[in-house]
Amino acid sequence: PGKSSDQSSLTTVPEITFSHENLNNNLTRKDGTIVLTMVNTGAPVYNLDFDYNLSDRYKLQSITSYSSNLENNEVDDNWQNHTTQPAADDSLNQISWIYGNFPIAAGSYQIEFELVDNVVGENPRVSDDPIEINPSVDAAYDYLNSAKKNQSFNLNNLTPKFVELAIAISPEKQIISDSANDVEWTISVTNNGNAEAVNTNVEQELGDGFDYNNLSYTIDTSYQGDNFSYSLDNETGILSWTDLEIPAGGTAEIIVTTKMLADGSHTNTVQAEEISPYTNEVESITEVKEAYTAAFxxxxxxxxxxxxxxxxxxxxxxxxxxxxxxxxxxxxxxxxxxxxxxxxxxxxxxxxxxxxxxxxxxxxxxxxxxxxxxxxxxxxxxxxxxxxxxxxxxxxxxxxxxxxxxxxxxxxxxxxxxxxxxxxxxxxxxxxxxxxxxxxxxxxxxxxxFEEPELTISRSADNSTVDSSTVLEHTLSVSNGTAANISPAYQTKIVETIPAGFR
Structure with a gap:
C-alpha cells in the first residue's frame, strides 16, 4: 500500500508588531485620522497593555472603529473586550489600552481614531512648527505559563501638514478722477501651505471716506464653506468674510466696490487668518496690508x-x-x-x-x-x-x-x-x-x-545775349507753398550777389 505523511508546527511564543498610518495623508496641525495596527503571528497574548505615544500637540477626539482579521475564525475575537481605552480629550502624548485575561489570538487588529489640536498649559499647539513627530508604542503582555514580556516599537515618523496664508490688495494706490466713479479693490488670499485652509476669515477695514451704503462684493462660491457669512459694521467700516476654504496652493479673490466721499479717511487695510475649529486659536495669520485712494x-x-x-x-x-x-x-x-x-x-x-x-x-x-x-x-x-x-x-x-x-x-x-x-x-x-x-x-x-513757410525763388532776364554797357533787367520771383502745415513768411529778405562784370 501507499505511504502518506503530514506535518504541522506549533508555536508557543507570540510575535507581535505595531504600525500606524495617517489615513488619507490628512494629518495637519489642527486634526487628522490615525489607524493603529497590531499584528500577532504567534501564540495568543494575555493581559495586553499598550501605550501609543504620538505628541502632546494633539488630543484624542474620538475612537471611530475597532476591526480585526483573525487567522483562525474558530477562536474568540476579543479585540473589543478591553477593560480600559482612552477617553476624549486625552493627550496623545500617551494614550493607553488595557485588556484583561483574554487571549488575543494570531491575526491583524486595527483601531481608527480622530485627533485634534491640543492645549497644553493654556498654550494652543495649532501654531507650532510642522516639525517631524517620532511616534512609538510600548506594549506589555503575558503568554505561555504566565511568562511576561515588554516591548517597544518605533513607528514611522509623521510631519503635520500646515496652512500658510498670505494676503494682497490691489491696487495699493489708486486715483479717482471723478467722485462719481467706482473705487474697486481685489483682495487676494493665498494658501502657501500644503494643507487646505478651513475656517478662514478675511477682514477689510475701510476708512470713513468711503460710502458704506454703496458697497458690493463678489467671491467665487467654491471658496465658501458651509458656514460662510458676510457682514459690514457701519460704525467701524469693517467688512468680514468668514468660513472661507482655500486649497493648498489656491488663491481666493474678493472684489470690493464702493464710492469715494470727499471727506474722511481714504485708507483701508486687509488681513486674513485661519482659526482652528477645535480650539478657536489662530493657525495662520497674515500681515496687515494697506491701500490708499486719492482724488485728483x-x-x-x-x-x-x-x-x-x-x-x-x-x-x-x-x-x-x-x-x-x-x-x-x-x-x-x-x-x-x-x-x-x-x-x-x-x-x-x-x-x-x-x-x-x-x-x-x-x-x-x-x-x-x-x-x-x-x-x-x-x-x-x-x-x-x-x-x-x-x-x-x-x-x-x-x-x-x-x-x-x-x-x-x-x-x-x-x-x-x-x-x-x-x-x-x-x-x-x-x-x-x-x-x-x-x-x-x-x-x-x-x-x-509745427508749421513754417516753404519758399522758392526763381529769376529771369530780358536778354539772352549781352555786350558791354547793355542794361539787363532781371526778375526775381519768390513764392510760398500752399500745402498743409505751411505758414506765411514775414519780413522776408532777399539777397542777390552780383557777379563780376556787372554793376
Missing part, C-alpha cells in the same frame, strides 16, 4: 484760441497753455508738483509779458538744464477747488520740421499724510508711474503740428 485730475489745454494770433503754429509765435488740477478730495496735497517737459519746438521766453502765473500761487522754477518748467507747493484741497496754471511758450525751429507733431505734456505728483502725524517719511506719494491705478489722471497733453 489734471487737465492741460491750449487756451484763448485754437491757434496763435496769426492763425499759424509757426516759428516766433506764442502759444498759451492752461493746466488745471481738480482737487476733488478734502485732502492736504503736500508737495504738489506739476512739471512741463518742454519738447523740441517750444521754449520759455521770459521776455513775454505774464509768461506764467498760478492760482493759488505756486513756486515756479525754470529748470533750463533739464528742459522743464516746474510749479510746486502744498494745497489744502476741497471738493470744488482747482489749482490753475497759465503759461506762454515761444514756438521755435529747433529740432523740428514742417508737419511734425509737437506734444506738450504736463505731469503732476503729490504726497498725502494719511496718518495725520506730520511725519513726512510716513506720507504716501502719488506719481504718474504704473504702480498707481488710473495714473493717467496725473498726466495730460496738448499737441499741434
Amino acid at each position: 485730475n489734471l487737465n492741460k489745454e491750449l487756451i484763448t484760441t485754437d491757434k496763435p494770433s496769426s492763425g499759424y503754429f509757426a516759428p516766433g509765435e506764442i502759444v498759451e497753455y492752461q493746466v488745471t488740477a481738480d482737487l476733488i478730495g478734502n485732502l492736504n496735497y503736500k508737495n504738489l508738483t506739476i512739471i512741463d517737459d518742454l519738447p523740441s519746438g517750444l521754449k520759455l521766453d521770459v521776455t513775454i509779458t505774464d509768461h506764467q502765473s498760478s492760482d493759488p500761487t505756486l513756486a515756479f522754477n525754470n529748470n533750463t538744464t533739464e528742459g522743464q518748467l516746474e510749479w510746486s507747493g502744498t494745497i489744502d484741497g476741497s471738493a470744488s477747488q482747482k489749482a490753475v496754471i497759465n503759461y506762454k511758450l515761444r514756438v521755435v525751429k529747433d529740432g523740428v520740421s514742417r508737419g511734425d507733431l509737437i506734444t506738450n505734456t504736463a505731469e503732476a505728483s503729490f504726497d498725502i499724510d494719511y496718518l495725520n502725524d506730520s511725519n513726512d517719511s510716513n506720507d504716501i506719494q502719488f506719481t504718474a508711474d504704473n504702480s498707481i491705478l488710473n495714473n493717467e489722471a496725473l498726466i495730460d497733453s496738448s499737441e499741434f503740428n
Whole structure:
C-alpha cells in the first residue's frame, strides 16, 4: 500500500508588531485620522497593555472603529473586550489600552481614531512648527505559563501638514478722477501651505471716506464653506468674510466696490487668518496690508484760441497753455508738483509779458538744464477747488520740421499724510508711474503740428545775349507753398550777389 505523511508546527511564543498610518495623508496641525495596527503571528497574548505615544500637540477626539482579521475564525475575537481605552480629550502624548485575561489570538487588529489640536498649559499647539513627530508604542503582555514580556516599537515618523496664508490688495494706490466713479479693490488670499485652509476669515477695514451704503462684493462660491457669512459694521467700516476654504496652493479673490466721499479717511487695510475649529486659536495669520485712494485730475489745454494770433503754429509765435488740477478730495496735497517737459519746438521766453502765473500761487522754477518748467507747493484741497496754471511758450525751429507733431505734456505728483502725524517719511506719494491705478489722471497733453513757410525763388532776364554797357533787367520771383502745415513768411529778405562784370 501507499505511504502518506503530514506535518504541522506549533508555536508557543507570540510575535507581535505595531504600525500606524495617517489615513488619507490628512494629518495637519489642527486634526487628522490615525489607524493603529497590531499584528500577532504567534501564540495568543494575555493581559495586553499598550501605550501609543504620538505628541502632546494633539488630543484624542474620538475612537471611530475597532476591526480585526483573525487567522483562525474558530477562536474568540476579543479585540473589543478591553477593560480600559482612552477617553476624549486625552493627550496623545500617551494614550493607553488595557485588556484583561483574554487571549488575543494570531491575526491583524486595527483601531481608527480622530485627533485634534491640543492645549497644553493654556498654550494652543495649532501654531507650532510642522516639525517631524517620532511616534512609538510600548506594549506589555503575558503568554505561555504566565511568562511576561515588554516591548517597544518605533513607528514611522509623521510631519503635520500646515496652512500658510498670505494676503494682497490691489491696487495699493489708486486715483479717482471723478467722485462719481467706482473705487474697486481685489483682495487676494493665498494658501502657501500644503494643507487646505478651513475656517478662514478675511477682514477689510475701510476708512470713513468711503460710502458704506454703496458697497458690493463678489467671491467665487467654491471658496465658501458651509458656514460662510458676510457682514459690514457701519460704525467701524469693517467688512468680514468668514468660513472661507482655500486649497493648498489656491488663491481666493474678493472684489470690493464702493464710492469715494470727499471727506474722511481714504485708507483701508486687509488681513486674513485661519482659526482652528477645535480650539478657536489662530493657525495662520497674515500681515496687515494697506491701500490708499486719492482724488485728483489734471487737465492741460491750449487756451484763448485754437491757434496763435496769426492763425499759424509757426516759428516766433506764442502759444498759451492752461493746466488745471481738480482737487476733488478734502485732502492736504503736500508737495504738489506739476512739471512741463518742454519738447523740441517750444521754449520759455521770459521776455513775454505774464509768461506764467498760478492760482493759488505756486513756486515756479525754470529748470533750463533739464528742459522743464516746474510749479510746486502744498494745497489744502476741497471738493470744488482747482489749482490753475497759465503759461506762454515761444514756438521755435529747433529740432523740428514742417508737419511734425509737437506734444506738450504736463505731469503732476503729490504726497498725502494719511496718518495725520506730520511725519513726512510716513506720507504716501502719488506719481504718474504704473504702480498707481488710473495714473493717467496725473498726466495730460496738448499737441499741434509745427508749421513754417516753404519758399522758392526763381529769376529771369530780358536778354539772352549781352555786350558791354547793355542794361539787363532781371526778375526775381519768390513764392510760398500752399500745402498743409505751411505758414506765411514775414519780413522776408532777399539777397542777390552780383557777379563780376556787372554793376
